[in-house]
Amino acid sequence: MSTITADILELSVAERLQLVEDIWDSIAAVPEAVPLNEDQKKELDRRLEAYHLDPEAGSPWIEVRERLRTRSGS
Template sequence: MTTINIAELPVAEKLRLMEALWDALSAQAEQAAVPAWHREVLAQRLQRLDGGTEPVTPWTQAKERIRAQVRAA
């Protein structure tokens, strides 16, 4: 494994690194312990989603919005 100083990376590279880390963690999701409070928050959000009161944005649009904000900074 290579050691890098994350603080010195440009924001765009930090985002790419974060996405890669998230992908790696998602592949091992079954092994992650989810705390009870997190399950409760998710259950509440699912109820709001089913009731149509939870605001949602497709991931592709959210990612583009984040990338545009990073480029503008």
């Protein structure tokens, strides 16, 4: 096990979740670097269409994130 991995595993669950969120945000900042296959593109199109049909059906990311943080105790 690398030193970095060992250090990460010493973080609390809340801290590790924050780290995962930070890493994900850094990936999302460069979407062109994440190639999608045709099935993934179709699924995204399907979800976008579902959203357009009923925009109130889902929850905004900020609400989902808060619910997750509340569950994790952070």
